[in-house]
Amino acid sequence: MSNKEMISILYAEDEDDIRSIAQIALEDIGGFSVTYCTDGLKLLDEAEGVLPDLLLLDVMMPIMDGPSALRELRKRPGYAEIPAIFMTAKIQPAEIEEYKAMGAIGVIPKPFDPMLLAEQLRQAWKDHHDR
Amino acid sequence: MTDNIQDKLQKLFVTYTQRLPNKVRRIRASWLDLQTEWDKQAFIALHRDVHSLCGSAGTYGYQEVSHCARQLEKYLKSEMEADSPAAIDQHYVADLLSQLQSSVERAIRQNRQDMRVESEAQVEKTHIYLVGQDGKLECNVVEALKHAGYQASGMPDLICLETAVCKVKPAAIILDTDYLAENWVGSLQRIRKEHQLSCPVFCIVPNTDLMPRLQSVRAGCDGFFQKPVDAFQLTQTLNQKLSTETNEAWRILIVDDSESLAEYYSLILNQAGMIAHAISAPLQLLDELAVFQPNLILMDIYMPGCTGLELAAILRYEHRYMKIPIIFLSTEDDRHKQLSAMSLGGDDFLTKPVSPQHLASVVRSRAKRAGMLEYFMTTDSLTGLLNHASVLCRLDMEIVYARQKKTPLSFIMVDIDHFKGVNDSYGHPVGDSVLRQLSNLFLVRLRSQDIIGRYGGEEFAIILPGTNAAQCLKICDELRQQFASYDFNSDSGHFSLTFSAGFSCLRDDNNANSLVLEADQMLYQAKQNGRNRVQGFERQPCVGSLYFN
Numbered sequence: 001m002s003n004k005e006m007i008s009i010l011y012a013e014d015e016d017d018i019r020s021i022a023q024i025a026l027e028d029i030g031g032f033s034v035t036y037c038t039d040g041l042k043l044l045d046e047a048e049g050v051l052p053d054l055l056l057l058d059v060m061m062p063i064m065d066g067p068s069a070l071r072e073l074r075k076r077p078g079y080a081e082i083p084a085i086f087m088t089a090k091i092q093p094a095e096i097e098e099y100k101a102m103g104a105i106g107v108i109p110k111p112f113d114p115m116l117l118a119e120q121l122r123q124a125w126k127d128h129h130d131r
Numbered sequence: 132m133t134d135n136i137q138d139k140l141q142k143l144f145v146t147y148t149q150r151l152p153n154k155v156r157r158i159r160a161s162w163l164d165l166q167t168e169w170d171k172q173a174f175i176a177l178h179r180d181v182h183s184l185c186g187s188a189g190t191y192g193y194q195e196v197s198h199c200a201r202q203l204e205k206y207l208k209s210e211m212e213a214d215s216p217a218a219i220d221q222h223y224v225a226d227l228l229s230q231l232q233s234s235v236e237r238a239i240r241q242n243r244q245d246m247r248v249e250s251e252a253q254v255e256k257t258h259i260y261l262v263g264q265d266g267k268l269e270c271n272v273v274e275a276l277k278h279a280g281y282q283a284s285g286m287p288d289l290i291c292l293e294t295a296v297c298k299v300k301p302a303a304i305i306l307d308t309d310y311l312a313e314n315w316v317g318s319l320q321r322i323r324k325e326h327q328l329s330c331p332v333f334c335i336v337p338n339t340d341l342m343p344r345l346q347s348v349r350a351g352c353d354g355f356f357q358k359p360v361d362a363f364q365l366t367q368t369l370n371q372k373l374s375t376e377t378n379e380a381w382r383i384l385i386v387d388d389s390e391s392l393a394e395y396y397s398l399i400l401n402q403a404g405m406i407a408h409a410i411s412a413p414l415q416l417l418d419e420l421a422v423f424q425p426n427l428i429l430m431d432i433y434m435p436g437c438t439g440l441e442l443a444a445i446l447r448y449e450h451r452y453m454k455i456p457i458i459f460l461s462t463e464d465d466r467h468k469q470l471s472a473m474s475l476g477g478d479d480f481l482t483k484p485v486s487p488q489h490l491a492s493v494v495r496s497r498a499k500r501a502g503m504l505e506y507f508m509t510t511d512s513l514t515g516l517l518n519h520a521s522v523l524c525r526l527d528m529e530i531v532y533a534r535q536k537k538t539p540l541s542f543i544m545v546d547i548d549h550f551k552g553v554n555d556s557y558g559h560p561v562g563d564s565v566l567r568q569l570s571n572l573f574l575v576r577l578r579s580q581d582i583i584g585r586y587g588g589e590e591f592a593i594i595l596p597g598t599n600a601a602q603c604l605k606i607c608d609e610l611r612q613q614f615a616s617y618d619f620n621s622d623s624g625h626f627s628l629t630f631s632a633g634f635s636c637l638r639d640d641n642n643a644n645s646l647v648l649e650a651d652q653m654l655y656q657a658k659q660n661g662r663n664r665v666q667g668f669e670r671q672p673c674v675g676s677l678y679f680n
Contacts, residue, residue, distance in 0.1 A: 017147055017187040024143070028136045060182060089186045089201070091398050097391040109398045111189025111197060114140065 006125045009034045010052040012043040012069065013087070014061040021114050026056075030118025040064025044072055051078050054125065059088040059095075070102050083128055085121060087112065147191045148239065154184055155235050159228055169216050178207040199234045203227040258301040259283040259369065262292050263309060264335065268360060272305070275362030278571040281369070289318050296326045302373055304332045305365075308343045311350045319350065331372055335360060363567050367515040371506050381498035384425035385409040386416060386442070387460070388434040396429060396460075396490065403491035405498070413437050420452060427498045432461040432472060443476040454508065456501045458493065460485065511585040513563060514570035522584025522592045526643050529582065529596050533637055540637040541603035543593040544650040545569075545610075548629045548662040550589035557621040565619060565628065572614060577606075592647075600636045600667050607632050607665045615663065631657040635668035 009032050013019045019036055026032045037046045041064045043057070055073070057066035064072075066086055073079045086099050089110040096107055106124030108117070161177045164170075181204045189197035206227065210219050259281050261272055269285040276283035281302075286292055289310060295301075310319055311334060322328065331353035336343040339357065347355045354372060356365050383405050387393040393409035400407035408423050410416065413434045428446075432439040439459055446452040456478040459469075469480045479497060481490065509521035517525065526542065533540040547553075547569065554562040566589065573583045573593065582594040595603055615629045633653025635646050649668040657666040 015183045015187055017143075017150075018183075018190060021140070021143055021190055024136060024139050028139065060179070062179065089182065089189075091395060093391050093395045096394050096398075100391060107394065107398060109402045110186040111191075114190065 004053070004129065006053045006122065007033055008050075008052040009054045009056050009121075010037075010043065010047060010050070011035065011056040012037045012040060012061060012066060013058040014038050015058075018058075018110075022117065025112075025114040025117040026121075029115065030121065032118065032121075040066060040069030040072075043069045047073055047076070047079065052082065054121065055082055055084040056121070057084060057086050059086050059090075067099065067102065070104075074103065083125065085124055144191060147187070151188070151193070151196070151235055151239065154180070155232055158184070159232070162224065162228060166216050166221070169214075171214065174207075174213070175211075178204065178211070181207060193235075193238045195234045196231065196238055199227065199231040203231060257282050258299055259303050259305065260292055260295055260301045261285045261305045263288055263307045264305075268335075268358075271362045272360065272365060275366050276369070278366075278568075278575060281366075289315065289322065293322050293326070296322065296328060300326070300328060301330055303330050303369055304328070305335065305356075306332060306352075307335050308337060308346060311343075311346045311352075316350050333368075363515075370515060371503075371510075381405045381426045381495065381502070382424060383407045383427050383429060383494055383498065384416075384419060384423055385429045386413055386434070386439065387411060387429075387431040388413065389431075392431075399487045399490055400429075400494060402487075403495065405491075405494065413439070413442055416442055420446075420455075425455065426501055427494060428455055428457045429494060430457055430459055432459050440472055440475045440477075443472075447476040454501065454505065456497045458497060514567055514585050516570050516573075516591070517582065517584035519584065519586055519592075522582065522586065522594070523643070523647070525582045525584075526592075526594055526646070529594050530637060530643055530646075533596060538597045539599040541595040541598045541600065541634055542636075542646045542650050543595065543603065543607055543632055543634040544586065544647075544654045545591040545593065545607075545630050545632045546654055546658070547589040548631055548658075550628075553626070553628065557623060557626070561619070561621045568617065568619075569614060569630070572610065572617075576610060576613070592650075600634075603634050603636065604665060604667050607634060611663065611665055629663035631662045632665045633657055633668070634665070638670075 009026060011019075011022065011026070011034050013022065013036070019038075023034065023036070026034045035046055035050070035052065037043045039061045040057075044064075055070065057070060059066045070084050073082075081103070083105040084103060085106045085108060086104050087108045087110055088095075091107065091109055099107060105128040106120075108120055112120075158177065158180050161173060161180070165173055165177065181200050185197050185200035185204050188194075188200060203224070206220075206223065213219055259276055261269055261283055262285075264272070264285060273283040273285055284295070286295060292304070306319070309315065319332075323332070332351070334343075334347040334350075334352045334355040336347060336355045336357050344355060354368060356368070383397075383400050385393050385396050385400075385407055387396065387409065388411050390409075390411045393411050397407035397409040408419070408425070410419050413436055430439040430442065439461075443457050443459075446455065446457065457476060458479045458481060459472050459477045460481050460483055461472075462483045472480060479493060481493060509517055511518040516522075529540060547565070550562065550565070553565055566585070569591070570583070570585070573591065577583060577593070577595075580596055582596075584592045586592040595606065598606070611630060611632060615627065617627060619626050619628065631654060633650045633656065635641070635649035635653060637646060641649065653666040653668050657664045660666070
């Protein structure tokens with residue numbers, strides 16, 4: 001069990017409306033420090049040279065989707081172990097299995113409640129580290 | 132939450148709402164373009180737009196829009212392989228698009244109304260409106276509700292009700308069955324809708340007949356009271372309804388050895404507004420139960436190590452877990468085996484695969500019912516206070532809490548003096564009404580965090596968290612004086628009563644048992660010393676050199 005605190009989040013989401021409400025949920029309510037990008041490819045650029053505590057990825061994005069971006073990131077040094085959480089409007093048992101296999105520690109269903117998002121992330125983080 | 136965050140959210144919400152019609156317009160336009168000129172990439176983009184709308188509309192609270200978008204999204208996805216518009220059911224898409232359009236229009240209209248009503252009338256948690264009752268009944272009910280901390284107002288008809296809800300929205304409305312007759316029920320529904328009243332509506336039925344009850348159920352009432360109305364029972368029902376109404380975030384524990392299925396169920400239930408927690412190791416169940424304290428368990432039958440049926444049987448042996456409902460999930464479709472599973476302690480049986488809506492609805496209604504049973508199991512039916520067992524259970528919890536927070540805690544035992552005489556000379560109904568009035572005095576005068584229980588007969592137990600001996604003595608003595616000033620009425624004349632009380636406070640060297648014992652000793656001493664007094668426990672001064680110096 002580790003007591004590591006979650007502070008920095010690298011977040012990929014293509015939709016402005018969702019990003020802006022998530023910003024309040026993550027920064028104002030959650031107190032996290034967040035870097036934003038709008039698709040998987042930009043995420044790969046943004047991830048160059050930094051190691052966030054958590055990756056928060058929308059599943060469906062143009063250019064490169066969340067799972068593909070995570071698969072790429074996992075090949076990079078330092079990125080093999082960073083916990084990831086997916087956000088998706090479609091929850092399928094088979095997909096959850098697939099995300100888990102890629103090292104996802106949780107899935108947040110969309111639509112999400114902005115008041116609870118930070119708490120959900122913290123809970124997933126805690127469950128992961130208690131395991 | 133700070134106002135700042137609330138402001139920011141509000142601003143975002145307004146911007147999103149302004150943009151919403153445009154989003155739908157864009158979706159419709161690209162669909163029209165596709166019909167004139169087919170383009171695979173444009174079709175994919177259209178699908179993505181609809182997908183985004185589905186996610187964002189829900190997050191911004193437009194559930195119906197999100198739902199319509201989801202249906203369209205599903206259909207478009209299923210036709211992803213199409214390479215001409217001919218393959219797609221044009222009528223179906225056009226239909227879904229117009230549904231989407233009207234859901235947006237409805238949402239925006241609704242939203243305008245919300246804002247208007249919100250600024251005009253505030254929901255008042257203690258206001259109860261009583262419509263169309265005769266003077267005496269109205270008086271009784273208003274008085275009883277006042278004692279229980281509500282502010283009730285009587286009004287002669289629906290017109291007055293409408294005027295009143297424009298100013299202040301009540302926590303509940305109580306009506307006569309007259310208003311459920313056909314010519315009225317429409318007006319009632321209109322008022323509820325136009326003023327966005329989400330509060331429960333209760334109905335007063337004239338007799339034991341089924342018809343008026345049926346009428347009240349059909350009119351969408353949340354409960355009914357029968358004439359002659361027992362004002363006290365009415366107050367209690369309101370307390371119960373209004374407390375469970377707000378407390379709908381059920382806690383659901385999911386036990387399934389397939390981690391991904393367990394997580395799938397938990398996401399569905401979370402999406403439906405419940406707090407779900409999943410475990411995949413059945414042997415962890417007892418530990419999780421103690422920590423998570425679920426209202427309901429959703430459990431797979433076939434798991435390695437130990438089956439769901441065995442776990443259910445174990446829980447049914449444990450007194451404290453006996454009442455938690457268990458729903459089994461399994462691929463078993465043999466009705467016979469399902470029934471035998473239920474006989475082992477299950478409450479319901481769902482056959483996999485189960486649709487998300489079905490799962491959420493079964494779990495919610497089971498949990499709700501269990502919540503109501505729980506209320507009746509922990510509550511004393513005469514006074515509406517906690518019963519003996521639950522007040523002791525709460526004492527254990529409060530002690531743990533007080534020790535953690537290092538705050539004081541006092542425990543009081545109250546016993547009405549010469550109560551037997553009241554029953555003997557005035558009869559049991561009068562005795563009962565004395566008990567209720569003392570209960571009401573406690574409810575009205577004590578704080579919401581204080582815990583009040585009927586310990587037995589004419590004996591009451593009160594837990595005052597965060598209260599030391601001096602404060603406890605003061606509070607308790609005020610209650611004593613107030614009760615002594617009450618004038619009780621009966622057919623054979625007026626009378627007054629007193630009570631005696633003993634209390635003790637939490638220290639490092641006592642526990643729940645000794646705390647109760649000490650308070651009880653003090654109560655006994657108060658009685659010995661002449662009754663109508665409050666006695667607090669003090670540790671015996673130790674007989675030693677210090678004492679004599």
